[in-house]
Amino acid sequence: MINIKENEQLSILNHSCAHLMAQAIKHLYPHAKFWVGPVVEDGFYYDMDLGNDVIKEEDFPIIEKEMKKISKDGKRIVRIELTKEEALEMFKDDEYKLDLIENLPIDATITAYRQGDYTDLCRGPHVESVKEIKYFKLLKASGAYYKGDSKNKMLQRVYGVCFYSQEDLDKQLYLIEEAKKRDHRKLGKELELFMFDETAPGMPYMLPNGLIMYNTLVDFWRKEHLANGYQEFSAPMLNMATLWQTSGHWDHYKDDMFVLEDTDGVMQALKPMSCPNSILVYKNKIRSYKDLPLRFCDVDAIHRNEGAASLHGLLRVRVFHQDDSHNFIRQDQIFDEITSILQMAKRFYDIFGLTFTPYLSTRPEDYMGELEKWNDAEAKLTEVLEKNFGHDGYVLNPGDGAFYGPKIDLKMQDALGREWQMGTIQLDYQLPERFDITYVAANGEKVRPVMVHRTIYGSLERFIGLLIEQFAGHFPLWIAPRQVSILPVSNEYHLEYAKKVLQSLKDANIRAELDDREEKLGYRIRDNQIKKVNYQVVLGDAEKESGTVKVRKYGSQEQISYTLDEFIKLLQDEINTKAR
RNA sequence: GCCUCUUUAGUUCAAUGGUAGAACAGAUAUCUCGUAAGUAUCCAAUAUCAGUUCAAUUCUGGUAAGGGGCACCA
Numbered sequence: 084m085i086n087i088k089e090n091e092q093l094s095i096l097n098h099s100c101a102h103l104m105a106q107a108i109k110h111l112y113p114h115a116k117f118w119v120g121p122v123v124e125d126g127f128y129y130d131m132d133l134g135n136d137v138i139k140e141e142d143f144p145i146i147e148k149e150m151k152k153i154s155k156d157g158k159r160i161v162r163i164e165l166t167k168e169e170a171l172e173m174f175k176d177d178e179y180k181l182d183l184i185e186n187l188p189i190d191a192t193i194t195a196y197r198q199g200d201y202t203d204l205c206r207g208p209h210v211e212s213v214k215e216i217k218y219f220k221l222l223k224a225s226g227a228y229y230k231g232d233s234k235n236k237m238l239q240r241v242y243g244v245c246f247y248s249q250e251d252l253d254k255q256l257y258l259i260e261e262a263k264k265r266d267h268r269k270l271g272k273e274l275e276l277f278m279f280d281e282t283a284p285g286m287p288y289m290l291p292n293g294l295i296m297y298n299t300l301v302d303f304w305r306k307e308h309l310a311n312g313y314q315e316f317s318a319p320m321l322n323m324a325t326l327w328q329t330s331g332h333w334d335h336y337k338d339d340m341f342v343l344e345d346t347d348g349v350m351q352a353l354k355p356m357s358c359p360n361s362i363l364v365y366k367n368k369i370r371s372y373k374d375l376p377l378r379f380c381d382v383d384a385i386h387r388n389e390g391a392a393s394l395h396g397l398l399r400v401r402v403f404h405q406d407d408s409h410n411f412i413r414q415d416q417i418f419d420e421i422t423s424i425l426q427m428a429k430r431f432y433d434i435f436g437l438t439f440t441p442y443l444s445t446r447p448e449d450y451m452g453e454l455e456k457w458n459d460a461e462a463k464l465t466e467v468l469e470k471n472f473g474h475d476g477y478v479l480n481p482g483d484g485a486f487y488g489p490k491i492d493l494k495m496q497d498a499l500g501r502e503w504q505m506g507t508i509q510l511d512y513q514l515p516e517r518f519d520i521t522y523v524a525a526n527g528e529k530v531r532p533v534m535v536h537r538t539i540y541g542s543l544e545r546f547i548g549l550l551i552e553q554f555a556g557h558f559p560l561w562i563a564p565r566q567v568s569i570l571p572v573s574n575e576y577h578l579e580y581a582k583k584v585l586q587s588l589k590d591a592n593i594r595a596e597l598d599d600r601e602e603k604l605g606y607r608i609r610d611n612q613i614k615k616v617n618y619q620v621v622l623g624d625a626e627k628e629s630g631t632v633k634v635r636k637y638g639s640q641e642q643i644s645y646t647l648d649e650f651i652k653l654l655q656d657e658i659n660t661k662a663r
Numbered sequence: 664g665c666c667u668c669u670u671u672a673g674u675u676c677a678a679u680g681g682u683a684g685a686a687c688a689g690a691u692a693u694c695u696c697g698u699a700a701g702u703a704u705c706c707a708a709u710a711u712c713a714g715u716u717c718a719a720u721u722c723u724g725g726u727a728a729g730g731g732g733c734a735c736c737a
Contacts, residue, residue: 128732137666137667139667139668140667140668140731222731223667223731223732224666224667224668224731224732225666225667225668225731225732225733226665226666226667226732226733227665227666227732227733227734228665228666228733228734231733231734232734233664233665233733233734233735234734237665237666237733237734238666238733239666239667240666240732240733242731242732268729268730272674273674279728279729280728281710281727281728281729284727284728284729332737335737336737339735339736339737355737356737358737387736389735389736390664390734390735390736391664391728392664392665392732392733392734392735393664393734393735393736394729395730399736485737486737487737490737504736507737509737511737536737570697570698572696572697572698573695573696573697574695574696575695575696576695601694601695602696602700602701603694603695603696603700603701604696604697604698605696605697605698605699605700605701606699606700606701607698607699608698608699609698609699609700610699610700611699612699613699619698621697621698623697624697625697633697633698635698640698640699642697642698
């Protein structure tokens, strides 16, 4: 998709289009008051207060028509400089604009832009005339909190997009449509990967095909982690309130937990994360400085009571599996540990061709712990990022860290350009304190370790969701649920040979299935193509006689003959290289 | 949690104030097949609870689930 914000000219055009839309809406809803109308990555929006009126998508054609009319009149867009007094006078009927004016820096030049009968407070710049704004489309309408605060009144927001040519606009609209086709929710249904039922909102059922992917990802993860000094454990899902009181979740996170009272009247909660459990594992015996780093990983199910409206297919769910690990290290091991985690994450993502952006979140205002340690940790995280990604290779989020420590989030985009947090690396000085964990240092003193929370996939569910979109359902062979379909030309003559080939493939650990339905070959080819099976093997007289297989790769018309052994080797090589 | 929209067969859609039509899938029969849909028949649905009405799938409201945003997201 085209990123409008990156193109300065296009960005100005879109901003002017936001004004044009506001003007049109003002014509149609004279009492409308406007807040802000910025340019975003994929267009623009304007927030407004329409009193009791509501703009719905069905109203878009009328607004667009009015916009076209104004554009045709071709009024110039005139910049006006104002003193604060003039500005306050000019916008005296609009409390939103007054708010903006009052909050401008004292030395700021106040400007407004006038186009015909509409004047808007704005920093600019703008295109010269409304007649330049021709190729636009309103995309969606929604509510949005005033100043982004849920305690405030809800304004109405209308999104749109604008281009310099009809072709560019069509192209963007086409891309939006194409992106919808690879929506993991749609493909998940079509390819029978997962499902949801009304009785468990936000809690996915992994169907057999999806579970193959899940298990394959976990197997790979497990192998890699055990080879890299990690130790896997599993812990109770239901824990007494006392555990959550110690960890602080009871005070800070209770609303997001599934809490219940057991038959003995004891309060319990399903774990929303495994950190306290991993600490108990650490605490199970006395640890020495020689033991560190200690890396306890797990893929236990965790439950979070997310708001119903925020649920989104596999990308935001109420029960999921984090490929979690809690690494207990010494303060002087931070740099090496973070480096090794980041490298591991990069290696994992590279395998899937996924690109990500690291976000460094630093000390918030309400931080806990010692300032010195914070500064030291932040400096080290920065150093790791600078070294591995370069100065422009990561985003700084000042003050956005957790109260217990700074963090690096690894974010990726879905098909529609929405950003999702995948991996995360968080330093934590609080939980070791709360649970009073220590290691014995060389001098015999008890020292508090630093705890690193980290995930690479993030959540297996979310990762699978993103993979579905990344590959549009056509997966690399090693995670593909349907690797090979075997199609005998005729069940009467070729079934026996087909079964032999099937068995050979299964013996070689290939996920192969026999398609011996009483349907014509063309029908079965098509059906297997739609199911995105990676390889189709057609077996008829020629193959039966020569002991070969005729292979057709997904998305290709080409048919290639191999001996059975050659074919198996080809599959195994592809699986082992994890290439597409 | 807030604004807003949606809900008809397994799936994707159609129609209607007088209880619904199709495509794909599935089943059966037929075809015995060499690289993207052979043919016929059958099966199968108005999310749920109320209200208005002689009559509601259609109108109104509640609930649930789902979508688009906002807020949230250790």
